Amino acid sequence: MAATSTSLLTAPTNSHKRNLRPSAYTQLNFCFQRRTTHGCIVFSNATKYTEVVIDEEIDKIKRLQNGPDIRGVAIEGEKGRTVDLSPAAVEAIAESFGEWVIDGLEKERRQQTVEDVRVSFGRDPRISGPSLSAAGFSGLARAGCLAFDMGLATTPACFMSTLLQPFAFDASIMMTASHLPYTRNGFKFFTPKGGLTAMEVEGLCDRAARKYANRMTKVSVTVNPPARIDFMSAYARHLRDIIKERVNHPLHYDTPLKGFQIIVNAGNGSGGFFTWDVLDKLGADTFGSLNLNPDGMFPNHIPNPEDKIAMSLTRTAVLENSANLGIVFDTDVDRSGVVDDKGNSINGDRLIALMAAIVLREHPGTTIVTDARTSMGLTQFITNRGGHHCLYRVGYRNVIDKGIQLNKEGIETHLMMETSGHGALKENHFLDDGAYMVVKTIIEMVRMKLAGSDEGIGSLIKELEDPADSVELRMNILSEPRYAKAKGAEIVEKFRNYVEEGWLTGWEFDTCGDCWVSEGCLVDTNDAPAAIDARMYRAKVSDEEHGQHGWLHIRQSIHNPNIAMNMQSSVQGGCLSMARVLLNKFILASGMDRILDISQIERYIRSGFVS
Numbered sequence: 001m002a003a004t005s006t007s008l009l010t011a012p013t014n015s016h017k018r019n020l021r022p023s024a025y026t027q028l029n030f031c032f033q034r035r036t037t038h039g040c041i042v043f044s045n046a047t048k049y050t051e052v053v054i055d056e057e058i059d060k061i062k063r064l065q066n067g068p069d070i071r072g073v074a075i076e077g078e079k080g081r082t083v084d085l086s087p088a089a090v091e092a093i094a095e096s097f098g099e100w101v102i103d104g105l106e107k108e109r110r111q112q113t114v115e116d117v118r119v120s121f122g123r124d125p126r127i128s129g130p131s132l133s134a135a136g137f138s139g140l141a142r143a144g145c146l147a148f149d150m151g152l153a154t155t156p157a158c159f160m161s162t163l164l165q166p167f168a169f170d171a172s173i174m175m176t177a178s179h180l181p182y183t184r185n186g187f188k189f190f191t192p193k194g195g196l197t198a199m200e201v202e203g204l205c206d207r208a209a210r211k212y213a214n215r216m217t218k219v220s221v222t223v224n225p226p227a228r229i230d231f232m233s234a235y236a237r238h239l240r241d242i243i244k245e246r247v248n249h250p251l252h253y254d255t256p257l258k259g260f261q262i263i264v265n266a267g268n269g270s271g272g273f274f275t276w277d278v279l280d281k282l283g284a285d286t287f288g289s290l291n292l293n294p295d296g297m298f299p300n301h302i303p304n305p306e307d308k309i310a311m312s313l314t315r316t317a318v319l320e321n322s323a324n325l326g327i328v329f330d331t332d333v334d335r336s337g338v339v340d341d342k343g344n345s346i347n348g349d350r351l352i353a354l355m356a357a358i359v360l361r362e363h364p365g366t367t368i369v370t371d372a373r374t375s376m377g378l379t380q381f382i383t384n385r386g387g388h389h390c391l392y393r394v395g396y397r398n399v400i401d402k403g404i405q406l407n408k409e410g411i412e413t414h415l416m417m418e419t420s421g422h423g424a425l426k427e428n429h430f431l432d433d434g435a436y437m438v439v440k441t442i443i444e445m446v447r448m449k450l451a452g453s454d455e456g457i458g459s460l461i462k463e464l465e466d467p468a469d470s471v472e473l474r475m476n477i478l479s480e481p482r483y484a485k486a487k488g489a490e491i492v493e494k495f496r497n498y499v500e501e502g503w504l505t506g507w508e509f510d511t512c513g514d515c516w517v518s519e520g521c522l523v524d525t526n527d528a529p530a531a532i533d534a535r536m537y538r539a540k541v542s543d544e545e546h547g548q549h550g551w552l553h554i555r556q557s558i559h560n561p562n563i564a565m566n567m568q569s570s571v572q573g574g575c576l577s578m579a580r581v582l583l584n585k586f587i588l589a590s591g592m593d594r595i596l597d598i599s600q601i602e603r604y605i606r607s608g609f610v611s
């Protein structure tokens with residue numbers, strides 16, 4: 001093992017760093033190291049490396065941006081993918097965020113120096129969490145921030161740690177890769193104003209890429225660990241208070257869930273606390289709950305309300321226990337799905353419908369923003385209840401930002417929700433929050449019971465019509481990672497040309513500048529989307545026999561180099577006929593099969609099943 005030594009860094013040059021109090025800065029000493037397979041080598045002359053700027057390395061850090069999040073491979077284990085979210089990358093990103101927060105506060109306070117900038121830091125149970133957190137703390141300390149370790153936490157809790165007193169941190173970081181495999185990790189960033197936008201995260205990545213290119217694999221060694229805080233208990237109390245106040249139970253105010261059995265499936269993610277620290281304390285019986293222990297290898301199933309195994313295990317547990325409700329959280333609890341007392345899964349469109357039913361009672365006539373992969377039945381469901389349905393781009397942040405924009409323009413918009421289960425409410429700081437969605441559902445369930453109804457919450461959506469056929473296909477983009485985005489854009493734009501030029505008979509875009517649509521649409525052509533997700537199109541599809549029977553939505557994936565295609569039809573087998581047209585009249589006819597792996601769509605056409 002090579003010897004290590006530490007050398008104290010010269011003071012940083014930014015004004016905020018010059019004015020740093022020792023308490024912040026003495027959190028760490030810096031040791032420039034380059035990791036090798038044999039250990040670490042120490043460089044005494046760090047400046048030697050500061051001029052090394054390598055385009056490829058810069059690119060690598062920039063590619064970690066996934067819309068408003070950072071996502072990357074943190075440990076080996078994925079075929080064909082190498083580690084790109086290394087401790088050195090994490091340190092550079094956290095440092096860049098810390099600097100960005102300080103700069104923002106200085107601007108807000110008219111260039112006055114800010115001191116004691118406090119940033120909380122939570123994480124999900126991924127096995128890369130502890131080592132990457134240490135790098136995150138070092139980065140924050142390098143920026144001159146005081147870091148506070150929340151330990152195992154959830155994404156909504158991290159945001160709430162910037163608001164709830166006495167914590168009220170200046171900013172927060174959640175380290176998570178949500179439902180992605182155990183090998184990945186990533187970040188979400190918050191200030192009291194909400195989550196950072198994709199543009200802001202792009203800025204952070206640019207800044208971090210320059211730092212990283214100068215230091216490469218060198219990492220600091222944190223000498224003093226950051227202060228540990230128990231925020232999750234305060235957060236759980238906050239959720240309990242909301243339920244107590246809103247149910248306002250006439251007989252037992254403090255235990256409004258007495259008599260209810262509720263199953264939680266936390267998928268071994270961060271959501272177990274909701275069982276013992278929220279539901280149990282409110283009097284619920286949570287016997288039969290599943291996968292509550294955090295386990296960063298996710299041994300049972302992917303923590304994801306879209307996951308079929310997660311939903312079916314929860315369904316079985318609800319039915320076996322005759323429970324009133326089942327809850328499925330994703331890893332970091334910004335998404336959820338539920339199962340009603342009859343064992344019906346309520347996720348995707350059905351969850352949006354459930355929330356829409358609740359919200360439309362509270363706010364008649366409100367607008368509801370969703371991504372454009374929702375069913376025609378959902379639009380009908382919302383409009384039948386007097387609401388307006390705005391279909392928008394995929395990506396939770398796009399959906400939320402559209403809602404914020406509509407409110408600013410004077411259009412009351414209370415619910416913004418993606419089919420992935422990300423849902424945000426105006427009343428809850430426009431935060432996508434799986435725990436809050438469940439809190440709303442539970443309150444409604446208890447209220448219904450108090451009003452004398454024995455029907456479960458599933459009864460609220462019994463009029464929702466499901467599509468007869470619904471399929472998602474993915475086609476890998478055949479390209480080196482750095483060219484994949486450009487190639488993906490080329491494919492999607494080619495599709496647009498084919499539809500607009502009439503090569504696909506019966507396929508048509510509706511342009512819908514104001515985003516009020518009930519049918520197919522070319523999603524939002526009028527405003528300026530962020531480059532990354534500019535190209536998403538939904539075409540309505542008709543044939544001679546059935547008239548207009550469905551739609552196809554095409555875009556490139558945010559996380560992986562593939563093209564995602566969603567199709568729905570009111571006719572059994574309608575998706576299969578769309579897939580045939582897509583393959584023969586577009587992909588093969590345009591030569592796009594040169595840059596697309598078409599094996600999945602071919603298998604689907606052959607077998608009628610998606611594998």
Ligand SMILES: O=P(O)(O)OC[C@H]1O[C@H](O)[C@H](O)[C@@H](O)[C@@H]1O
Binds near residue numbers: 394396418556559564
């Ligand atoms: O592009 P994909 O791989 O389908 O992933 C798309 C999804 O990525 C993340 O999970 C985001 O949080 C979602 O808002 C988005 O819908």
